[in-house]
Amino acid sequence: MKKWGLNLVLTLSTGVVGLGVMSPIAFASSYNGSAAAAYADQYAINGNTAYPIYSDDCTNYVSQALAAGGFPEVVDYNLNTGMPIQTSDNRYWFYQDGVRSYSWSVAEDLRLHLAGYTSYTHMYHYYGLQGSGTYNALSYGDPIAYNWNSPSDSCWSQGAGTACHWSIDTSIGTDPKGYTGDLADEHTNNRYHVFWSLEDYNPYAATTDIYGYHITY
Amino acid sequence: MKKVIAVSASVATFVSLCSVAFAYTNSSNENQVEKVAAEALVYDLDQGSMFRMNESNSASSLQVHPEPQLSNDANSTSQGTLIEHLNKAPDLTKKLTIDQAQQNQHRQKLEDIASQIFSPNGKYMTNDMNAVDEIIQNDDTPRAFQVDSGIDQLTWTSINIDTANGTATLKATGDSWASFANWENDHYVFATPHGIMNWTVTLSDNNGTWLVDSIDRVFANGYQP
Numbered sequence: 001m002k003k004w005g006l007n008l009v010l011t012l013s014t015g016v017v018g019l020g021v022m023s024p025i026a027f028a029s030s031y032n033g034s035a036a037a038a039y040a041d042q043y044a045i046n047g048n049t050a051y052p053i054y055s056d057d058c059t060n061y062v063s064q065a066l067a068a069g070g071f072p073e074v075v076d077y078n079l080n081t082g083m084p085i086q087t088s089d090n091r092y093w094f095y096q097d098g099v100r101s102y103s104w105s106v107a108e109d110l111r112l113h114l115a116g117y118t119s120y121t122h123m124y125h126y127y128g129l130q131g132s133g134t135y136n137a138l139s140y141g142d143p144i145a146y147n148w149n150s151p152s153d154s155c156w157s158q159g160a161g162t163a164c165h166w167s168i169d170t171s172i173g174t175d176p177k178g179y180t181g182d183l184a185d186e187h188t189n190n191r192y193h194v195f196w197s198l199e200d201y202n203p204y205a206a207t208t209d210i211y212g213y214h215i216t217y
Numbered sequence: 218m219k220k221v222i223a224v225s226a227s228v229a230t231f232v233s234l235c236s237v238a239f240a241y242t243n244s245s246n247e248n249q250v251e252k253v254a255a256e257a258l259v260y261d262l263d264q265g266s267m268f269r270m271n272e273s274n275s276a277s278s279l280q281v282h283p284e285p286q287l288s289n290d291a292n293s294t295s296q297g298t299l300i301e302h303l304n305k306a307p308d309l310t311k312k313l314t315i316d317q318a319q320q321n322q323h324r325q326k327l328e329d330i331a332s333q334i335f336s337p338n339g340k341y342m343t344n345d346m347n348a349v350d351e352i353i354q355n356d357d358t359p360r361a362f363q364v365d366s367g368i369d370q371l372t373w374t375s376i377n378i379d380t381a382n383g384t385a386t387l388k389a390t391g392d393s394w395a396s397f398a399n400w401e402n403d404h405y406v407f408a409t410p411h412g413i414m415n416w417t418v419t420l421s422d423n424n425g426t427w428l429v430d431s432i433d434r435v436f437a438n439g440y441q442p
Contacts (some may be wrong), residue, residue, distance in 0.1 A: 055438075127351045128265070131361030133401045146442070149348060150434045165441065177408060180401070189441045199361075200408040202442035203395040204434075206265025206355065206363040207348055 031215045033141025036069025037170040044185035044192035060105040061187035062143050062166040069141045091117045111145050111163035120217045126210040130197040132179035138169045138212045147209040246378050249427045250385045254418040255281050257334045257429040265363040267323040267356050268303050276333040284369040287394055287411050299407040300396045301365035309405045320356045336421050339430030366395035383422030390415050412440035
């Protein structure tokens with residue numbers, strides 16, 4: 001389970017859309033988590049200027065890494081113009097020609113896309129302090145969501161599992177604060193190879209929910 | 218004419234007394250909401266520490282304290298120190314074991330003190346108290362646990378009290394910190410993350426007692442984990 005090599009799996013992905021838009025049928029090879037992790041490492045501190053960089057950039061950054069690993073984009077096109085259109089429909093996940101889905105850059109929308117509209121992920125739930133020396137069940141290139149559990153819906157809480165923040169699992173080692181285990185990269189506060197639970201940066205870590213999405217194709 | 222003056226004087230006295238009473242009531246309300254709101258913010262952090270909660274006898278035990286030991290840079294890598302102000306700190310020279318009695322006490326403290334701070338039907342009680350089971354369950358994993366926590370430099374940035382409707386909204390900023398101990402190989406390693414938070418606290422008048430309905434906390438720019 002841990003840190004697989006490449007599995008060559010051909011999948012047929014389609015996205016059926018409202019508003020007269022049809023997403024393309026895509027033949028996708030398996031997800032390359034190592035490529036996603038390498039992208040994340042490259043742009044952990046300084047973002048990729050080929051994309052917009054937002055003040056809350058965590059989701060945008062993780063989406064870029066997922067795309068670099070070949071996670072299938074599902075695009076909403078205008079039927080008449082053939083151009084991608086911005087959408088809040090979480091069946092879609094894409095960034096094309098400067099147009100993006102909400103799920104590309106909004107934390108909870110990405111979670112809803114992964115959890116609700118793909119069959120490619122398995123979610124692992126962790127709660128509270130994990131402790132240096134622990135390893136999660138994820139692989140390189142797997143995205144990790146966090147809910148700080150501010151009890152009054154500060155990150156659009158719709159109940160258990162809401163995502164406030166994203167990072168991406170990229171390596172194993174020791175982080176700058178001496179915590180060892182799985183390490184992740186993140187944006188907003190741009191960091192490279194920090195302990196995956198972020199507990200050495202989070203005073204509310206003891207009551208934080210963490211959701212790791214293992215990409216399975 | 219004299220009678221008019223006398224009446225005016227009485228009215229003036231009455232208005233003056235009312236003003237004093239109103240000012241006193243306003244000041245009293247402000248003190249009450251600030252007190253319980255501060256206790257709520259500290260509770261929101263301290264709930265993760267069995268040691269801090271088990272030492273707390275009531276909501277009044279949850280005070281904001283200056284913490285000069287916090288590093289100026291929340292992203293500092295010098296996190297090997299443990300900050301705690303417990304009367305009875307755990308012995309961290311050897312691996313800790315937690316017993317059921319301690320866990321039960323933690324749960325009881327959470328429930329008792331929360332009932333002194335939070336309104337029974339407010340969002341905090343409804344949402345956060347669902348996490349109590351997980352908090353207690355995590356007590357049983359002494360490999361990594363929260364030793365102590367607190368808020369440094371809490372500042373109220375706005376206070377709005379609507380006495381007619383029995384509601385209040387307060388905004389604050391401050392530095393939240395928590396210290397964690399983590400057993401690795403044959404000893405504990407420590408971390409004391411902290412960060413500037415911005416809070417919005419809503420309260421309601423519950424039969425003459427101000428209680429907290431909700432807390433919304435957001436990491437200030439540059440302090441997100």
